[in-house]
Amino acid sequence: MKKKQEKDDRRTPGTSVVAKTDKGVMAGKMEKIISLCKRRGFVFPSSEIYGGFGAVYDYGPYGTELVNNIKTAWWKAMVRENDNIVGLDSAIFMHPKVWEASGHTAGFSDPLIECRKCHARLRVDHILEEAGVFADEKMSEEEINKLLEENKDKIECAKCNCKDFTKAKKFNLLVKSNLGNFTGNWEENPVYLRGETCQGIYINFKNVLDSTRVKVPFGIAQIGKSFRNEITARQFIFRKREFEQMEMQMFVHPDDEMDHFEEWKEKRWQFYLDLGIKEENLKWHEHENLVFYAKAAWDIEYDFPFGFKELEGIHARGDYDLTQHSKFSGKDLSYQDPHTNEKYIPHVVEASAGADRTFLALLSEAYTEEEIEKENGEKELRVVLKFPKKLAPIKVAVFPLLKNKPDLVKKAKEIYDSLKSQFMCEFDDNGNVGKRYRRQDEIGTPYCITVDFDSLEDDTVTIRDRDTMKQERIKAGELEGFFNKNLG
Numbered sequence: 001m002k003k004k005q006e007k008d009d010r011r012t013p014g015t016s017v018v019a020k021t022d023k024g025v026m027a028g029k030m031e032k033i034i035s036l037c038k039r040r041g042f043v044f045p046s047s048e049i050y051g052g053f054g055a056v057y058d059y060g061p062y063g064t065e066l067v068n069n070i071k072t073a074w075w076k077a078m079v080r081e082n083d084n085i086v087g088l089d090s091a092i093f094m095h096p097k098v099w100e101a102s103g104h105t106a107g108f109s110d111p112l113i114e115c116r117k118c119h120a121r122l123r124v125d126h127i128l129e130e131a132g133v134f135a136d137e138k139m140s141e142e143e144i145n146k147l148l149e150e151n152k153d154k155i156e157c158a159k160c161n162c163k164d165f166t167k168a169k170k171f172n173l174l175v176k177s178n179l180g181n182f183t184g185n186w187e188e189n190p191v192y193l194r195g196e197t198c199q200g201i202y203i204n205f206k207n208v209l210d211s212t213r214v215k216v217p218f219g220i221a222q223i224g225k226s227f228r229n230e231i232t233a234r235q236f237i238f239r240k241r242e243f244e245q246m247e248m249q250m251f252v253h254p255d256d257e258m259d260h261f262e263e264w265k266e267k268r269w270q271f272y273l274d275l276g277i278k279e280e281n282l283k284w285h286e287h288e289n290l291v292f293y294a295k296a297a298w299d300i301e302y303d304f305p306f307g308f309k310e311l312e313g314i315h316a317r318g319d320y321d322l323t324q325h326s327k328f329s330g331k332d333l334s335y336q337d338p339h340t341n342e343k344y345i346p347h348v349v350e351a352s353a354g355a356d357r358t359f360l361a362l363l364s365e366a367y368t369e370e371e372i373e374k375e376n377g378e379k380e381l382r383v384v385l386k387f388p389k390k391l392a393p394i395k396v397a398v399f400p401l402l403k404n405k406p407d408l409v410k411k412a413k414e415i416y417d418s419l420k421s422q423f424m425c426e427f428d429d430n431g432n433v434g435k436r437y438r439r440q441d442e443i444g445t446p447y448c449i450t451v452d453f454d455s456l457e458d459d460t461v462t463i464r465d466r467d468t469m470k471q472e473r474i475k476a477g478e479l480e481g482f483f484n485k486n487l488g
């Protein structure tokens with residue numbers, strides 16, 4: 001667990017926040033991304049026909065492909081490329097004691113105030129941040145209320161601009177359910193939806209150890225949904241109430257913890273570069289105010305349109321997690337080295353990433369606007385998602401030049417059918433070819449194939465490259481080899 005500021009917490013509490021970017025320009029980019037996500041089937045607000053549902057989103061057809069490609073890349077980098085990491089898929093529901101042991105029931109909270117006029121509930125650190133004041137996450141309710149009092153002239157309700165608020169209270173972020181409770185008084189003994197996936201890893205440490213051939217140092221990796229009652233819905237899919245984590249916990253000898261930590265810092269940085277993120281858009285943020293058991297905590301931040309924010313946390317967590325679960329469950333979670341017979345509680349190095357934030361970072365990185373000249377000399381704005389080819393939701397789009405020419409449609413369908421099981425393909429015969437290109441550019445499709453009248457004569461097609469917009473002619477029989485070579 002790690003509750004913290006998602007802003008620059010190297011500042012002293014109570015000091016001014018300096019605006020980093022031209023908010024107008026950056027907000028413009030964010031709005032364009034949100035609009036494209038809806039228009040082109042990447043992300044939809046949940047339950048939209050019922051007016052939406054705060055901070056919950058659905059991935060549309062292209063978003064689903066993209067998020068699956070992100071998760072596959074993460075799984076490959078973790079489980080397939082590291083001989084000593086195995087996978088897990090633990091349940092969302094766990095015994096309520098798990099969250100007592102982890103400290104979530106007591107300490108997983110954000111400070112909240114309510115506007116007395118419009119009753120909007122607001123996160124105190126966010127409202128202070130907007131007023132240029134930094135609040136430390138470790139502050140008690142009393143300290144937060146003092147800071148609010150000192151800055152009462154600067155803060156106002158984001159919804160109605162009123163300055164009259166209730167006192168700040170800490171609000172627990174765990175989401176409760178009535179699973180398995182038929183008594184009606186479930187709120188007294190709730191079962192929680194998991195607030196982070198890694199607790200499922202800790203409670204299965206012994207099972208994995210006993211059922212596989214792993215030896216310390218080894219890691220367990222898991223991708224799955226987590227749930228948090230985030231107070232304010234902000235920044236699109238950056239802060240969701242239902243989101244997906246990609247977490248890996250490495251169990252190591254206490255003496256080796258910091259070596260593993262350094263190794264994983266490097267590996268995780270490289271992961272984002274391998275996803276095509278430009279290094280200048282990434283930075284490290286070291287946590288200075290560590291929780292008592294942690295040895296080190298660093299975040300990889302990405303320069304989102306709203307500024308640098310956390311993508312992933314890498315933490316050296318000591319023996320806290322296994323010790324706590326040993327204590328609360330009464331089960332011995334120590335490890336005995338088969339060679340030396342040394343018995344110890346392994347320490348944990350954690351790499352905890354968010355699939356949704358990686359998705360947003362990739363969209364932000366890929367979103368490009370270019371002014372191009374049409375054949376008639378007019379200028380046009382081309383919107384392209386320049387995803388790395390391996391991550392693009394659709395790899396190849398196949399078009400017949402004209403939809404009312406059965407021979408062209410038939411040949412284009414044959415080509416589409418011959419490629420679709422190997423590459424994620426789309427068949428499109430709507431509108432003219434120019435419009436189809438624009439649409440494929442907006443969803444980031446690296447290659448478009450057009451079947452024209454020459455194709456019927458000489459079995460060649462044109463392939464158009466998304467980034468250069470150049471077209472080349474190629475034999476239909478050579479398409480598979482071309483894509484195997486160029487899609488990476």
Ligand code: GAP
Binds near residue numbers: 196237354356
């Ligand atoms: N097990 C450690 C842990 O959960 P965290 O910093 O709270 O640490 C890890 O979460 C990652 O999960 C974050 O870096 C972020 O990518 C993602 N994440 C956390 N809260 C999120 C939210 N409300 N919406 C989307 N992603 C979130």
